[in-house]
Amino acid sequence: SQTSVKEEEVKHGSHPGFARCCRKKSLLFNDVVLITAALLTASSRRAKAFEMILAGRFLEGIAAGRTPHFNVNG
Secondary structure (H helix, E strand, O other), X not given: OHHHHHHHHHHHOOOHHHHHHHXXXXXXXXXXXXXXXXXXXXXXXXXXXXXXXXXXXXXXXXXXXXXXXXXXOO
Protein backbone atom coordinates (compact mmCIF):
# COMPACT_ATOMS: atom_id res chain seq x y z
CA SER A 1 0.00 0.00 0.00
CA GLN A 2 2.88 2.36 0.74
CA THR A 3 4.34 2.04 -2.77
CA SER A 4 1.00 2.85 -4.37
CA VAL A 5 0.80 6.10 -2.38
CA LYS A 6 4.26 7.09 -3.61
CA GLU A 7 3.24 6.29 -7.18
CA GLU A 8 0.13 8.41 -6.74
CA GLU A 9 2.22 11.32 -5.46
CA VAL A 10 4.45 11.22 -8.52
CA LYS A 11 1.54 10.71 -10.90
CA HIS A 12 -0.65 13.59 -9.67
CA GLY A 13 1.99 15.93 -8.29
CA SER A 14 0.37 16.07 -4.86
CA HIS A 15 -0.75 13.75 -2.12
CA PRO A 16 -3.97 11.88 -3.09
CA GLY A 17 -5.79 12.98 0.08
CA PHE A 18 -5.07 16.63 -0.64
CA ALA A 19 -6.18 16.32 -4.24
CA ARG A 20 -9.43 14.68 -3.17
CA CYS A 21 -10.44 17.12 -0.42
CA CYS A 22 -9.21 20.48 -1.69
CA ARG A 23 -9.66 20.43 -5.45
CA LYS A 24 -13.39 21.05 -5.30
CA LYS A 25 -13.10 23.81 -2.68
CA SER A 26 -10.41 25.54 -4.70
CA LEU A 27 -12.54 25.49 -7.84
CA LEU A 28 -15.59 26.78 -5.95
CA PHE A 29 -13.57 29.65 -4.47
CA ASN A 30 -12.25 30.47 -7.92
CA ASP A 31 -15.83 30.58 -9.22
CA VAL A 32 -16.78 33.05 -6.48
CA VAL A 33 -13.89 35.31 -7.50
CA LEU A 34 -14.95 35.11 -11.17
CA ILE A 35 -18.61 35.87 -10.38
CA THR A 36 -17.55 38.87 -8.28
CA ALA A 37 -15.37 40.11 -11.13
CA ALA A 38 -18.20 39.70 -13.63
CA LEU A 39 -20.64 41.59 -11.41
CA LEU A 40 -18.17 44.44 -10.95
CA THR A 41 -17.56 44.69 -14.67
CA ALA A 42 -21.25 44.46 -15.55
CA SER A 43 -22.39 47.05 -13.01
CA SER A 44 -19.69 49.59 -13.85
CA ARG A 45 -21.71 51.19 -16.63
CA ARG A 46 -24.73 51.77 -14.38
CA ALA A 47 -22.55 53.17 -11.59
CA LYS A 48 -20.55 55.22 -14.13
CA ALA A 49 -17.32 54.20 -12.43
CA PHE A 50 -14.36 53.24 -14.59
CA GLU A 51 -12.55 51.95 -11.50
CA MET A 52 -15.02 49.08 -11.22
CA ILE A 53 -13.90 47.84 -14.64
CA LEU A 54 -10.29 47.91 -13.48
CA ALA A 55 -11.13 46.04 -10.27
CA GLY A 56 -13.13 43.45 -12.23
CA ARG A 57 -10.34 42.88 -14.71
CA PHE A 58 -7.84 42.58 -11.87
CA LEU A 59 -9.97 39.91 -10.19
CA GLU A 60 -10.39 38.09 -13.50
CA GLY A 61 -6.61 37.98 -13.83
CA ILE A 62 -6.24 36.62 -10.31
CA ALA A 63 -8.84 33.93 -11.03
CA ALA A 64 -7.17 32.99 -14.31
CA GLY A 65 -3.88 32.52 -12.51
CA ARG A 66 -5.47 30.44 -9.78
CA THR A 67 -7.14 28.03 -12.18
CA PRO A 68 -5.52 24.64 -11.60
CA HIS A 69 -4.04 22.93 -14.63
CA PHE A 70 -4.56 19.25 -13.98
CA ASN A 71 -2.90 16.51 -15.96
CA VAL A 72 -5.60 15.11 -18.24
CA ASN A 73 -3.47 12.23 -19.49
CA GLY A 74 -4.40 10.31 -16.35
